[in-house]
Amino acid sequence: MNAITSLASLALAASVATTALAQDATTPTPPPAEAGAGAAAATSGAAPAAAEPAASGASDAPVAMAEGATTLPNGMDITPATQENGRWYNAEGIPTYKIDNGVVDFATFNGFRRYSAECHVCHGPDGEGSTYAPALKNSVLRMDYYAFQEIVASGKQDVNSAANLVMPAFGTNKNVWCYIDDIYVYLLARGTDELPRGRPGERADKSEEYTAQEDSCMSM
Ligand code: HEC
Numbered sequence: 001m002n003a004i005t006s007l008a009s010l011a012l013a014a015s016v017a018t019t020a021l022a023q024d025a026t027t028p029t030p031p032p033a034e035a036g037a038g039a040a041a042a043t044s045g046a047a048p049a050a051a052e053p054a055a056s057g058a059s060d061a062p063v064a065m066a067e068g069a070t071t072l073p074n075g076m077d078i079t080p081a082t083q084e085n086g087r088w089y090n091a092e093g094i095p096t097y098k099i100d101n102g103v104v105d106f107a108t109f110n111g112f113r114r115y116s117a118e119c120h121v122c123h124g125p126d127g128e129g130s131t132y133a134p135a136l137k138n139s140v141l142r143m144d145y146y147a148f149q150e151i152v153a154s155g156k157q158d159v160n161s162a163a164n165l166v167m168p169a170f171g172t173n174k175n176v177w178c179y180i181d182d183i184y185v186y187l188l189a190r191g192t193d194e195l196p197r198g199r200p201g202e203r204a205d206k207s208e209e210y211t212a213q214e215d216s217c218m219s220m
Contacts, residue, residue, distance in 0.1 A: 063141040065192055072141050078188060086210025087181060094145045095181040097189040102202055104195065106210060109203035111186025114179040118170070126197040127190040132165065137190035148184055152176065178217035 063073050070079045080088040080098040087107045088098045097108040115127065115136075122133040129135025140148060155169035170176040176183070189195035 061138065062135075063138050063191070065141065069192075072188075072192075074142055074144050076144065078192065084209075085213040086207035088185070095185050097185040097195070099189065099194050104189070104200045104203045105185075106204045106206045107182045108185050108189050108195065109200050110179060110206075111182035111184070112200055114176065114183050115186055118173075118176050119183065122167075127187050128197070133167070136187045140184065140187045141191045145184060149180060152180060152183075174218055174220075178214060 065072070071077050076094060077090055077092075078096045079090055080096050081091040082089050082093075088096050088105055090096045095107070098105045099108070115123075116125075119136065122130065123136050124130035124133070127135060127137035129138075143151075151167060153169060153171035156167040158165045170180075186195070190197075
C-alpha cells in the first residue's frame, strides 16, 4: 500500500469512527461456491489460502504464543486494566478480553456472535480461516488494533493476485462497526487459545453501560 492510499484509508477509518454512520451497507457478496475458483486456480497444493495471502502481505500463518504469555508477537500487552462502557481495555486503552475462571466478558461473547454473523462466511468458523480468506485469529496477533480497524472499515483487495480476493468495506455497516471492538477481542481470545472453538459457554451479563453505548451507536 502506498502512502497516499494508506493516508486516505486512515482518514476514512477515522471519519467513520467519529461521524454519524450511514445506513447499513448492503450485504457483502459471499465468495463464489466452493470457496472461489480463483483461489483454487491461483495455487495448487494443500493450503491455497495460506500461500496466496502471504504473498500479498496478508498474514495467515500460525503465530507462536507461549502458554500464559500476555504480550502478543506485535508487542501488545493483552492484560485487561480498565473497564469502560462494559468493555475491557489494556493499560494503553486498546480493547482486550477478560476471561475469569472460564467466564468470558460480554463483549467477547458478543464478538463471537457478530463474527459468526458477518465474517464467518468468508473467514471460516471460529476465526480459523478458509480457502478464501485468512485466519483472523492469527492476523490479530500480528497486525495491531488500528491496522485491523482500517482494513475492516475500508476493505482490501488483493490486486497482485490472480485469485481476485476481496475483503469488503464495513465502515458504514452498523452491525459490524458498532461491534468492531467486540469482534477484535473475540479474535484475540481465539488467537491466544484462551477461548476454545465454538460458542462460548459461560459469559458475564450485559451491563447497563454496554447497552447504553450500543443504543447510542446503533441510533447514530
Ligand atoms: C466476502 C468475503 C469476506 C467477508 C464477509 C469478510 N472478509 Fe475479511 N477478508 C476477505 C478476504 C478475501 C481477505 C484477504 C484480502 C487480501 O489479502 O487482499 C480478507 C482480509 C481481512 C483482513 C486482513 C487479514 C490479514 O491477515 O491481512 C481482516 C483484518 C479482515 N479481513 C477482517 C474481517 C472482518 C472482521 C470481517 C467481518 C466483519 C470480515 N473480514 C468479513 C474476505 C472477507
